[in-house]
Amino acid sequence: QKEVEQNSGPLSVPEGAIASLNCTYSDRGSQSFFWYRQYSGKSPELIMSIYSNGDKEDGRFTAQLNKASQYVSLLIRDSQPSDSATYLCAALTGGGNKLTFGTGTQLKVEL
Amino acid sequence: EAQVTQNPRYLITVTGKKLTVTCSQNMNHEYMSWYRQDPGLGLRQIYYSMNVEVTDKGDVPEGYKVSRKEKRNFPLILESPSPNQTSLYFCASSSDGDRGLRYTFGSGTRLTVV
Numbered sequence: 001q002k003e004v005e006q007n008s009g010p011l012s013v014p015e016g017a018i019a020s021l022n023c024t025y026s027d028r029g030s031q032s033f034f035w036y037r038q039y040s041g042k043s044p045e046l047i048m049s050i051y052s053n054g055d056k057e058d059g060r061f062t063a064q065l066n067k068a069s070q071y072v073s074l075l076i077r078d079s080q081p082s083d084s085a086t087y088l089c090a091a092l093t094g095g096g097n098k099l100t101f102g103t104g105t106q107l108k109v110e111l
Numbered sequence: 112e113a114q115v116t117q118n119p120r121y122l123i124t125v126t127g128k129k130l131t132v133t134c135s136q137n138m139n140h141e142y143m144s145w146y147r148q149d150p151g152l153g154l155r156q157i158y159y160s161m162n163v164e165v166t167d168k169g170d171v172p173e174g175y176k177v178s179r180k181e182k183r184n185f186p187l188i189l190e191s192p193s194p195n196q197t198s199l200y201f202c203a204s205s206s207d208g209d210r211g212l213r214y215t216f217g218s219g220t221r222l223t224v225v
Contacts, residue, residue: 008151031211032211032212034213042218042219043201043216043217043218043219044154044201044214044216045216046213046214046215049211049213051211088153088154092211092212096211096212097142097159097161097167097212098156098159098169099144099156099211099212099214100156100170101146101153101154101155102153103151103152103153104153
């Protein structure tokens with residue numbers, strides 16, 4: 001079982017819709033979770049972090065964490081074509097010294 | 112400007128010819144890490160360092176070496192590159208925050224071994 005799992009997509013949503021990206025993790029000891037965005041040919045960029053159960057909002061982005069279900073999600077409201085990218089979920093594992101990534105979900109926002 | 116600088120951006124080399132990819136950060140970060148990214152496999156950690164002279168293996172360390180003699184530099188060494196090490200490599204750094212690692216990534220090095 002992979003430590004962090006994501007559906008590879010592509011996930012296609014129309015402009016203005018809500019995009020929902022999901023991630024599960026296997027290490028129950030993980031306490032910190034991150035969402036990175038990666039445009040094609042570019043390096044990953046941190047967009048959200050979440051540490052406690054519940055929701056965390058930042059502009060159009062909302063991260064959700066459910067530690068009991070070992071589930072992390074990212075909602076993007078009012079999706080724009082510029083949101084088209086691969087979204088990487090990451091969890092801090094190995095006692096807090098190791099950041100493990102999922103394989104990423106490709107998001108396409110269509111006009 | 113706060114940044115992680117990798118060099119070179121692109122490299123084509125032959126099997127068995129030793130090479131070094133350099134990584135430098137100007138943010139006084141304690142943590143540094145090397146990842147490789149391959150289609151369908153995502154980002155996989157090669158090695159990481161928690162501070163000067165402290166390094167540990169990630170998930171795919173075979174065929175790689177690292178050193179951390181100075182806080183700002185974390186070079187990746189391929190002693191005898193093989194074609195299966197053809198990949199996109201990223202260096203990243205983070206402060207040792209109480210909320211865990213928030214990595215800033217370099218621009219990447221695309222390595223081709225023929």
